[in-house]
Every structure is written in C-alpha cells, then in structure tokens.
Amino acid sequence: MVSFEIKDLSFFYPNSEKKALNNINIQIEQGEFITICGKSGCGKSTLLRHLKPILTPHGDKTGEIFFEGQPLLKMNLREQASKIGYVLQNPDNQIVTDKVWHELAFGLESLGLDNATIRLRIAEMASFFGIQDWFMKDVAELSGGQKQLLNLASIMAMQPQVLILDEPTSQLDPIAASEFLETVKKINREIGTTVILSEHRLEEVFPMSDRAVVMDNGEIIVCDTPQNVGERLKKNENDMYVSMPSAVQIYGGIESNLPCPLTVREGRKFLDSLGLKPNDEYITEKKQAKNPAETVICLNDVWFKYEKSGKDIIKGLSLEVKKGMIHAIVGGNGTGKTTALTLINGVNKPYRGKVKLNGKEIAKYSGKELFSNNLGVLPQNPQALFVKNTVELDLLEMLSDKHLSQEEKSNKVNEVAELVEITDRLQMHPYDLSGGEQQKAALAKVLLLEPKILLLDEPTKGLDNFFKIKLGGILNKLISNGVTVLLVSHDIEFCAKFADVCSMFFDGSVITTNTPKMFFSGNSFYTTAANRMSRHLFRNAITNEDVIKSCNQS
Amino acid sequence: MKDTFSGLHPIVNFTYFTAVILFSMFFMHPVFLGFSLVSALIYSIYLNGIKAAKFNFLYMLPLLLLVALINPLFNHEGVTILLFINDNPITYESIIYGIASATMFISVIIWFSCYNSVVTSDKFIYLFGKIIPSLSLILSMTLRFVPKFKAQIKVISNAQKCIGRDVSNGNVLQRARNGIKIISILITWALENSIETADSMKCRGYGLKGRTSFSNYRFDKRDKSVLGTICGLILLMIFGMVLGENTIDYFPSIIFKEITIISAIVYIGYAALLLIPVALNIMEDIKWYHLKSKI
Numbered sequence: 083m084v085s086f087e088i089k090d091l092s093f094f095y096p097n098s099e100k101k102a103l104n105n106i107n108i109q110i111e112q113g114e115f116i117t118i119c120g121k122s123g124c125g126k127s128t129l130l131r132h133l134k135p136i137l138t139p140h141g142d143k144t145g146e147i148f149f150e151g152q153p154l155l156k157m158n159l160r161e162q163a164s165k166i167g168y169v170l171q172n173p174d175n176q177i178v179t180d181k182v183w184h185e186l187a188f189g190l191e192s193l194g195l196d197n198a199t200i201r202l203r204i205a206e207m208a209s210f211f212g213i214q215d216w217f218m219k220d221v222a223e224l225s226g227g228q229k230q231l232l233n234l235a236s237i238m239a240m241q242p243q244v245l246i247l248d249e250p251t252s253q254l255d256p257i258a259a260s261e262f263l264e265t266v267k268k269i270n271r272e273i274g275t276t277v278i279l280s281e282h283r284l285e286e287v288f289p290m291s292d293r294a295v296v297m298d299n300g301e302i303i304v305c306d307t308p309q310n311v312g313e314r315l316k317k318n319e320n321d322m323y324v325s326m327p328s329a330v331q332i333y334g335g336i337e338s339n340l341p342c343p344l345t346v347r348e349g350r351k352f353l354d355s356l357g358l359k360p361n362d363e364y365i366t367e368k369k370q371a372k373n374p375a376e377t378v379i380c381l382n383d384v385w386f387k388y389e390k391s392g393k394d395i396i397k398g399l400s401l402e403v404k405k406g407m408i409h410a411i412v413g414g415n416g417t418g419k420t421t422a423l424t425l426i427n428g429v430n431k432p433y434r435g436k437v438k439l440n441g442k443e444i445a446k447y448s449g450k451e452l453f454s455n456n457l458g459v460l461p462q463n464p465q466a467l468f469v470k471n472t473v474e475l476d477l478l479e480m481l482s483d484k485h486l487s488q489e490e491k492s493n494k495v496n497e498v499a500e501l502v503e504i505t506d507r508l509q510m511h512p513y514d515l516s517g518g519e520q521q522k523a524a525l526a527k528v529l530l531l532e533p534k535i536l537l538l539d540e541p542t543k544g545l546d547n548f549f550k551i552k553l554g555g556i557l558n559k560l561i562s563n564g565v566t567v568l569l570v571s572h573d574i575e576f577c578a579k580f581a582d583v584c585s586m587f588f589d590g591s592v593i594t595t596n597t598p599k600m601f602f603s604g605n606s607f608y609t610t611a612a613n614r615m616s617r618h619l620f621r622n623a624i625t626n627e628d629v630i631k632s633c634n635q636s
Numbered sequence: 637m638k639d640t641f642s643g644l645h646p647i648v649n650f651t652y653f654t655a656v657i658l659f660s661m662f663f664m665h666p667v668f669l670g671f672s673l674v675s676a677l678i679y680s681i682y683l684n685g686i687k688a689a690k691f692n693f694l695y696m697l698p699l700l701l702l703v704a705l706i707n708p709l710f711n712h713e714g715v716t717i718l719l720f721i722n723d724n725p726i727t728y729e730s731i732i733y734g735i736a737s738a739t740m741f742i743s744v745i746i747w748f749s750c751y752n753s754v755v756t757s758d759k760f761i762y763l764f765g766k767i768i769p770s771l772s773l774i775l776s777m778t779l780r781f782v783p784k785f786k787a788q789i790k791v792i793s794n795a796q797k798c799i800g801r802d803v804s805n806g807n808v809l810q811r812a813r814n815g816i817k818i819i820s821i822l823i824t825w826a827l828e829n830s831i832e833t834a835d836s837m838k839c840r841g842y843g844l845k846g847r848t849s850f851s852n853y854r855f856d857k858r859d860k861s862v863l864g865t866i867c868g869l870i871l872l873m874i875f876g877m878v879l880g881e882n883t884i885d886y887f888p889s890i891i892f893k894e895i896t897i898i899s900a901i902v903y904i905g906y907a908a909l910l911l912i913p914v915a916l917n918i919m920e921d922i923k924w925y926h927l928k929s930k931i
Contacts, residue, residue, distance in 0.1 A: 134839065136838045136839070137835055137838065137839065159841065159843075159844060160841065160844055162841075163839070163840060163841030163844065164841065167839075168839045170832055170835060170836060170839075171832075172829070172832055174784065174829070175829045175830075175832035175833050175836070176832060176833065176836035177780065177833075177836075178773075178776075178777060178780070178833060178836065178837055179773070179776040179777060179780055180776050180777070180779040180780040181758060181776070183852060184776055184850070187850040188837075188840055188842075189840035189841055190850065191847055191848050191849060191850050192840055192841035192842050192843070192844050192847055193841055193844065194844065194845070194846035194847060194848050195848060196848065197848070197850055197851065200848075200850045201850075204850075220783070221780060222780070222783035222784065222787075233836070236840070237839070237840070240840065240841075424794070427798050429794050429797060429798070449797075449800055449802075449804070449806075450800060452800070453798060453799060453800035454800060457798075458798075458799075459795075459798035459799070461791065461794065461795035461798070462791075463791060463795070465821075465825050465828070466791050466792045466794075466795035466796070466821065466825075467795055467796075467799070467821075468821065468824070469817055469820060469821055480799070513824070513828050527799070528799060531799060531800070537798075
C-alpha cells in the first residue's frame, strides 16, 4: 500500500522569487525506510514539513499530496496528530514537560485517551525503548541522547503509521547518534512503521535505507536504492558527492565496473577486488612540523574538579600546543575535553598544576589582556553570542569599545565577513541564518577581537560536509596568518582532514599526541572509515582523498 | 527511611496535612498543642532523620523560647499580675499564652517541613490539575523551564566571558550593561527555541478538544480506608469543637472545660489523627520484621 504520494509539488516562500520546492514527485510505500539528503538549505526540511500539514510553512503551493490514498489536506487534525509522527532537530526544545513519564503521556493526553489506556501505552513504549530506568526522572537530568530517544518514544506512543525525522541526530555525539539510529531502524524493521529521515551523517543511515533521495535546489535529482544512488551520482559527477559515506566517495574516485559499496565491510571487499598491491609510501605528511616551533599553550600536570568532594574531571593533564598549528583534541563523550578548554580560557581554574599562555600563567592575565588580541573562544552554541538584529550590527558591536572611525570599523567588519564568506548575509537576523552560517557569523565575531589563539568547541556540530570543508578552509587561512587553533571535536573525519596535530583524550588526560597520519593509522577502532577500509593495503591513508590517490597510483 | 504515608494517594496526603495544620493553628488548648508538637517532632524525625532532629533542636527550640519570652514583655493583659517591669505589669496569663502561641508557631513550622517532603511538586500539580487541567500543564512546563534557563544562562555567560563581556569584566557601568546583554540574549534565545517547542506540541495534537490529564496515581483500597479514618477523626474534632472541648480562653483569666470522658475521647481522637503516618510506618516495620523472621 502507498503511504505518501506527492504529485508535482512546488512551493514558494512568501516574498521569495526562488522555488523552495520544485516539481517534486515521489511515491512512498508503507514500511519503507527513506533517507533524504542534500546540502543545508536544499529544501529537505521544507519537503518534510509539507508531509505534516500542521507544520507546513506559509507560502504559495501547487501540486498535491496524498496520504494512504486520501488528500492530505482533508485529513482531520486528530488523525493527523496520531498517524503522522514528526521528530524535530533539537532534543531540548521538543520536550514540553518536566518529567519523563509526563512527556511520554503528552500526546496521548491531547488525544483525550483515558488513564488506563495511557498507562498501558506508556508502559509499552518504556519497555520497547528501555526507558524504564529513568522513567520517573526529571527531564533536566537526561543526556542529549536520552532526550532525543524520549522525543522519539513520546511520538511512538501515539502509534503513528509514518515516522518523519528531520535531522534528528545533528545535535548528538556519534555514539548517541548511532544508538538513536539503531532504534529508528528497529522501529522500521519490527513494527513496520514507514520512516522518512533527513540526515547529514550518512555513514550509518545509508546502509539502512531502502531508498535514498538526493535533493539540490529544491529538486529531487536522484531517488533510488542507496547503491544505485552512488553509481548514478558518479556518472553525473555531482558535487553532492562530498556528503556521501566514505565508501561511496572512494568508489566515486576510482575507475571500476563494480557495484557501489556502502559500508566499511563492503568497501574493503571492493578495494580487494581491485587487485591492488599493499603499499605505504604514497602518502606523506601534509607538512612537517616547523621545528623548533614556539609553544603557545602549555598545560603542566593540571588537575580539576567542580566541587571539593566531587570527582576529578581532569587528571594530570599535560599538553603543549605549538604556534601556527591546528591542534585537535578527539575523544569520547564525558572524558573532560570541553572542561579542558574551559581551563585554558580561564572560566574554570585548576586546583593543581599550571596553565600557561605564551609562557605567562593564565591567572595573571587581566580579562582585557586575555581576550583582546590574544585568546578567542568559539562556544558550542553560536546563539550564545548574538545580541543585535542584523549580523552587521552584531559584528560592529564587537568594535564598540575600540577607538576607531566609522569607516575603519566597517572596513574591519567587511574584511572579516569576506574571510568567513558571509558578506551576502550581513543584513539578515542572526537567528535566520542556517546552522553553518550561524557558526561562521559567530566565528567572525570572535575574529574581530583579533585573537592569536583560537579555541573551538565542537565546531562541526550539526554542519553538513560542505560547511565542514569551508570551515576547514577558513581555519587553514587563519593559521597561515600565524593564528594557532585548538579544537575539541567528536568528528574524526574532520580532524583527520584538517588538523596538524591530534591528541586523544581519555579519562581526564591526553593519552597520546601525534600527527594525524601517525595518530589514526596507529589506531584500529578510533580512526576514520577510510582508514578502516584500506588499512590492510595502505597503512597511512586516512582520508578518502588519500585512499583514492593511493589506489590510482598503484 | 522510606515513608509509607508518602506512598498513599496525594488526596490522602493533602487532606491529612490541611486538617493537621489548620487544627494546629486554631486549637490553642494546651493538651492539643502538646500533642501537635510532639507528633510533629516524631514525624519530622521519622521523615528526615538526624537532619530534622538537628534543625528542631538548634533552631526551633531557641525560637520557641524567644517567642515565649517576648509575648509577656509586650502583652500586658490578664488578671494575675506577677511583677512590674518599668511600670508594666507582667501577668501570669500572658506568660502562659506566650508559651502556648510559641508552641503553636513551632509545631506549624515543623508540620510544614513534613508537608514539604511528603507532598512533592508533582503531587501538588496532580491535585490542582484535577481542578484546572491546563494549570497542571503550565506548572509542569514552568518547572521544565527553570533548570533549562539556568543552564542556558551559564552557557551564555561563559560565552560572553570569553569575548570579555561578562558581568565580571570592566567597571560597574560596563558590568551592568553586560548583565543586561546576557538577559537579552537569553530572552531572544528562549523565544526562538519556544517556536520549536510549539511545533513539537502541535505535532502531538495539542489543542484538540477533550484533552485528558494523565497521572501515575491510583486510588486503591488502602487509600480509601486511610482517608475514611482521617475524615472520621476530622468529624470528631469538629464535634469536639462544637462542644467546646478544645477551646480555651487565656484572657482575662484562663478558662477551659473540665476533663470528662467526652473530652478524653476527643483528646485521644486528636492524637490518633496526628499520629496516623507514624502509626502506618510502625505497622509496616512490624510486618517486615515478621516477614523477614519467617524466611
């Protein structure tokens, strides 16, 4: 049976010349798992929102959508609420009530079910999702991953026919994200609910999906099984390639007539069947360390805990960051990475050990000395920085206490806007920008302080691969101007590609520090997909480009 | 220690505390005051252990003495004059009244501390949600916002600190300006986020007719029998009140009813009412003791 049928759907936002959706035609069968991918702003969310009329944005719409054979607009609100489940992006904002059990009951209360039925449905959901341990807790005590799982469970409690998820894992760390996606897969396989999911991180979703839809500029460019999508994109040489899983990207860079691999396992097989000779020599380091480089940030046997009787968060951390490097700290969740950053920027103070910036202890800097022309910090949430109504005013505000003429100020703003490529967005409200653009605007704000050291906390969170590559480019520009970058990230692929030095953080301190090549080729689990796929052939190849290069040379 | 009484239905908890706190406030008869204070002490120590005992002796006892002493200094009514201080009479009645009102004051405070640990916020929300369903949702959403805003303020203030614009940076004027900026960011952010919250509510059918209010509580046989006992005892108290068994006149001279069989029954009834939670706990303990010894 057909679940959704979309016929000739086009859509304009009010006062916009550009079609946000252009002639969309697609039929979705019941029980299918559909993944929608594409760059930010390609119309993914707009399309998904059209599938639930109560969330559909205002604007001019042509074409029709049918749900189970009936026009979607004729469906009454009650049916719509229970049959079409919709999970949004931000785990925190979707939660309405203060207790886990109340949140699970929220939708059922709206439908007007009686106490006994609600009790049963909640019990079912809690058991299915494994929530029973934190059933009576306050939602404020939950982790991000648990919150998103709760959002999913509270939708599933209404027993929908279709589950729509709009970038549900973009705010989660990789482990919570894969747990979440596994649950979605389980719902699809075991209950038979139709799943329509939009995602940036395709590594895990792609192999799960029955069909993948690739969108660009409001149009569907490919809609096929994931394998065929890989093969067809290769023929079209589409720039969508950068957001595909590693296996597909590597496949795309190598001439062959083989079927497209999706997972690491299939990727290994694919490389094997090419008949390549193992060789380590194709890949050399991006650049040699300029020795003896100056040490900019130095932590010496630092210990930190939040309360006197609390647990140690940072345990004997020693770290040196050299000048003009992109230094990445990677590691699991809750190992203290972010806390380590707060020690360097002076928000928290260690109870033992010293933190030195340019050889001077951090506690001896005054606030002004520390944060102008010296240390810049980009927070995880760019929204925490925006204060004005337009990006331009917001950037000018950073210069308000400097004695510069109007002209000099606007020159500076334009210069930095050009550097981070947001010149065309200067007149917009910061909140109207996409996640990636917000990140860039926030970075511009921090850069106006002309920092020599830049600290970034999870800079790639929620960004698509295009933005990641752009961000990497910006960081490279900065270090060529003599800025030092220290970043903390979960994103192994990003660090492998752009970092000069990588450190592994575990249990409150740095376990090892090395160049990305040495670092990732030495690990067997904590390494990039490309490396896991090709390590038996090319030990040093850690990025997709490395693997493609090695393959094409041998 | 796990309190058995807390496990009962919120209506039972609430009826009990309303009755006990009101009676403790209005029954100024020494016997009733004594019962109330002793039961409140026992129950609070049962609920909160050493912490409650410490609180009661370190703060409540001095407070009791203070209130008892202050009253005769300012209240000069009463016929039995004991002595004069600066031409002001200190009367026997005002001393007794001071002790009585101090006892009343202290026991009500201790009862409220018990109330606080038994009637938790979700029980309260549940009770008032029954009367006004949308109120319970509003309360629940508000309680969700408090920790959320707290966390966000921290994030914002840290982020601002790192660009040198926190409340700890600059002179007084700048600090104030930075503080206002942080609040302004918080509000903008909260409004922006609330759009998504509203979407999430709409998704789950908020606004449909006939919304129900779910609760985790069930009213079972045990609740019925305890509530019945409480109501019976409350009626007995009202009966006693009508007969004047639990009233007392302090001024101009102390007058109260003679102790008869009827007044004895009312006294015992009052003690029974006050000690219901403690009795339930003791019964439970005995039951467990037997269950354990059988194994």
